[in-house]
Amino acid sequence: MxxxxxxxxxxxxxxxxxxxxxxxxxxxxxxxxxxxxxxxxxxxxxxxxxxxxxxxxxxxxxxxxxxxxxxxxxxxxxxxxxxxxxxxxxxxxxxxxxxxxxxxxxxxxxxxxxxxxxxxxxxxxxxxxxxxxxxxxxxxxxxxxxPGISSVSALAARHRINLNRVGRPVHITPGRRLSESLPNDDGDIVVMLDAHESFQHLAGSGIWIYWGAYIGTPDEILISGPLDEVSDRIRRVRAEARAEHGWIMDTYLLRIHPDGADG
The missing domain is CATH 3.40.1010.10 (Tetrapyrrole methylase, N-terminal domain)
Incomplete structure (x- = not known):
């Protein structure tokens, strides 16, 4: 140099x-x-x-x-x-x-x-x-x-899960493109930059969600479970956090569980 x-x-x-x-x-x-x-x-x-x-x-x-x-x-x-x-x-x-x-x-x-x-x-x-x-x-x-530790890696660590399952891919997408990459049995989806809570349109689909906001900070929030059961809670908590802090950064993993509840 x-x-x-x-x-x-x-x-x-x-x-x-x-x-x-x-x-x-x-x-x-x-x-x-x-x-x-x-x-x-x-x-x-x-x-x-x-x-x-x-x-x-x-x-x-x-x-x-x-x-x-x-x-x-x-x-x-x-x-x-x-x-x-x-x-x-x-x-x-x-x-x-x-x-x-x-x-x-x-x-x-x-x-x-x-x-x-x-x-x-x-x-x-x-x-x-x-x-x-x-x-x-x-x-x-x-x-x-x-390189640094991404929010994706931190999300998986905080939920104590793997990002991928054996022999299956992981797709990373912004929220605005989620409808083009709906989860299926072939792989899982990590969603970032989702200002419009795109996950709410997947209700009834048998999908699990692992969601986190302000990951790695003192304000960290973690929610996981069947999307049908926790979607409304995530939306409520997300709105409250955004009102309190003036902004929000969140990331989540969507996964179809073959047996319905593993992980």
Missing amino acids: SSETRHLLVIGIGAGDPDHLTLAAVKAMRRADVFFVLGKGREKDSLTRLRRDILDEHVPGHPRIVEAEDPWRDRSQDESAGYAEAVHDWRRRRADVCERLIREELAPGRTGAFLVWGDPSLYDSTLAILEDIRARGEVTFDHEVV
Whole structure:
């Protein structure tokens, strides 16, 4: 690596528990000269505080942190034909912010870091945004990725289950695509980013659900059981949690049990 090259670390920091950091993540964090944090507004201040808590616990001294506001995203398009363009527009504006941070706050030869919830490879935009910035050619850098414990892995661990069953696949999908991937005897489905509680449309299907919100944080909530029996409870608890915190992040596994109640 050239001494004049800016270097970026994209570090997976797990689902929220500071103990979820891998040794590789801790070592990478201690190499960084500056940490870039994109805030998501007052209602999600707790996410920024969790990042600061992680840095306080694992990085000696007072690490330099540069914050910027994450661009607003129009989520009214999430269920429409304009979804893809809305996401691309948001990513372009997010790339503008990140490019400015790298250019203005990271000197050549220094190392900057983005702390990514869960694993950077799973439903996170940071890597795609860095590739966009690189393609623009206005600021040069190299980067490396440190994997983290995803909310999917943490969900299975907290429910004490395997993600897969013997010889069967696991499908991971955003909630908006669940109807295209209904569970069957051939495999199970992990659902993420489900703002519209798509599981409620599967009532009567003989499916079990393993649901978790705020996984790995002090506010963690876990519910599991036959979907017919726990669907209303999940919806009620989810609404209460969202009202209390102003936001919610949840993940769940859908599974058809051959014998009706194993696991």
